Amino acid sequence: DAKTTQPPSMDCAEGRAANLPCNHSTISGNEYVYWYRQIHSQGPQYIIHGLKNNETNEMASLIITEDRKSSTLILPHATLRDTAVYYCIVRVVSNYQLIWGAGTKLIIKP
Amino acid sequence: EAEVAQSPRYKITEKSQAVAFWCDPISGHATLYWYRQILGQGPELLVQFQDESVVDDSQLPKDRFSAERLKGVDSTLKIQPAELGDSAMYLCASSLWPGTGETQYFGPGTRLLVL
Numbered sequence: 001d002a003k004t005t006q007p008p009s010m011d012c013a014e015g016r017a018a019n020l021p022c023n024h025s026t027i028s029g030n031e032y033v034y035w036y037r038q039i040h041s042q043g044p045q046y047i048i049h050g051l052k053n054n055e056t057n058e059m060a061s062l063i064i065t066e067d068r069k070s071s072t073l074i075l076p077h078a079t080l081r082d083t084a085v086y087y088c089i090v091r092v093v094s095n096y097q098l099i100w101g102a103g104t105k106l107i108i109k110p
Numbered sequence: 111e112a113e114v115a116q117s118p119r120y121k122i123t124e125k126s127q128a129v130a131f132w133c134d135p136i137s138g139h140a141t142l143y144w145y146r147q148i149l150g151q152g153p154e155l156l157v158q159f160q161d162e163s164v165v166d167d168s169q170l171p172k173d174r175f176s177a178e179r180l181k182g183v184d185s186t187l188k189i190q191p192a193e194l195g196d197s198a199m200y201l202c203a204s205s206l207w208p209g210t211g212e213t214q215y216f217g218p219g220t221r222l223l224v225l
Contacts, residue, residue, distance in 0.1 A: 034213075043114075043201055043216035044153065087152055095166060098214065100152025 003027065003090040009105040018075040020104055022088030025069045032091045033064060034098060035073050037084040044087065047073065078108045112136045114217035116202050122223045128190035131220045135183070135204030141165075143214060144177055144187050145201040153201055159185065160207075192224045 005023040012018040024033060032051050036044040048055055048062045050071070055062045061074040075082055087103040115134040123129050135142050140161050145153035156175065157167040162182040170177065174193070179185040189196055199221050203214040 036216075041199075041219075041221070043116075043203075043219045046213050046215060049213065095158075096212065097155055097158070097166070098153075100154070102150070102152055 003031075003099065004088045004101050006086075006088050006101060006104045008102065009107070011107050011109055012075075012078050014080060014108050014110050015077055018078040018082065018106060018108070020073040020075075020086050020088075020106065021070065022072070023070045024088070024090050027068050027090050028093060029068075031093050033062070033071050034089045034091055035060070035062065036087045036089065037082075038087070038103070039081075039084045047086075049091075078106075080108050080110065082106065083108045114202055114204055114215055116200075116217035116220055118220055119218060120221050120223075122225065123192050124225050125194055126191040128188065129192050129222065130189075131187045131200050131202075131222075133185045133187070133202030133217060135185075135202070136215055138206065139204035139215075140182070140207055141205045141212075142179055142185050143203040143205075144185070145203065147199040147201055147219070149198070156187070189222075192222075194224050197222055197224045 032049050034049040035047040038044045048057055048060050050062045050064055064071045085103040085105050089098045117132050142159040144156045146156050147153040156170045157177045158165045159179045162179050175189055177187045199219045201219045203216045205212045205214045
């Protein structure tokens, strides 16, 4: 079973920051948090991952709480092309596999 | 930028027929994954290869599904016979190795419709 909980859907205005929350209260100390997104009918696209520290790349920022029980993915300036399903995943340490939940459907509105 | 290739992109078949999907991972990636994704759900791992060896196929319905990666590069997933419930997206992913912090990269998927 997935180790994460996400809201099923969210809206965001174009040009604003999109903040996607994720709860992972049972995460272990050495398990990474990964974020992927899936645009309609395409394969999942890797966004970012982190362990303890906040991370930033050209696509997004990942903020992980100090107790590591939750995280937030931030898309700083959302565009219509960011409309997709966003998956927050805790990677299993024993076999490094990704256990996927249902994700958050993010809709960017003009 | 290197990508995972999959073919065909779409497949329509009748139940009881055989179907096969092909995946070519990113060059140099030793680990290859096959996932199944039912509409509205996240991907579910079917099988994981490390080079040519199966690492995990615990979720693969072995009475009708088979997967191989003979030379440790490209891979084929087969279903025989197909059933209506097999209609789904079949995704292939690869990574350099299954290590901590390593990233899986996905192909575009094969969408299967069984009639």
